[in-house]
Amino acid sequence: MKPRLSLPLFLVGLVIAGQFGPGRALAGPAEDALAQAADLRKALVAQEDRIARLESQLQNQGLLNLLNQVESLKAEVARLRGGQEEQAYKLELADKRTRDLFADLDGRVKELASRPLAPAPDAVRLQVAPALVSATPPPAPIDSESEARAYETAQSLVKVAKYKEAVAAFQAFLKQYPNGQLAANAWYWTGFAHAGMSDLKAALASFQRLLKDFPTSPKAPDAMLSMARAQIQMNEPDLARATLEQLIDKHPQSKAAESGKKLLTTLK
Incomplete structure (x- = not known):
């Protein structure tokens, strides 16, 4: 007779089988x-x-490359503008010389035409002394050629990015020709050179001096645009916005105003 497994042992076996x-x-x-x-x-x-x-x-990196390209373009534009201004000034100077020459010739012709016949010797002796006493030397005119040479020397330093030397040259120019025909331009490029050295406060001071002393100068719109750019770099967007709005209001037809409108959209 075979032994029988009890039910509890059978169930324990099933549990063990389930575990392993x-x-x-x-x-x-x-x-x-x-x-x-x-x-x-x-x-x-x-x-x-x-x-x-x-x-x-x-x-x-792409933005950095783009900014580098923009700075290179700015330098090239500055160089081209400098050359253009130099040629324009030379043409203006030549035209002025021509006008002065014709005016001088015309004056001499009129003087000769209106001069009376030579008086008698006694009358000449009577008239000589008073004429010598009353004669006063005319004021010395500004030497336009010297002014142009000094300006061109300073401008050439800007073209090769020697900004420190350019600032010194333009300061010497403005000391010698504070009211010269190129004084406004000299103030503008002084500010440009300061900005090139990242001295933005000095750049703003130069642009503001230009606008104060020469508000009707053709360089005034460019000075206002450069002021706004410096204010943006100084993290003064409200001042930059006000400067650009003033530029567009005062000089709506200028190229600087067109650039100012585009720059203004980035501040809103």
């Missing part, structure tokens, strides 16, 4: 797969963060 049987063996690989999936998700997030940082760096 095929079901438990399958649970291990599933947990490993979940762990690997979590690791992959972490790696994916890390790669996405890295890609985002790289994209940000590329964008910043």
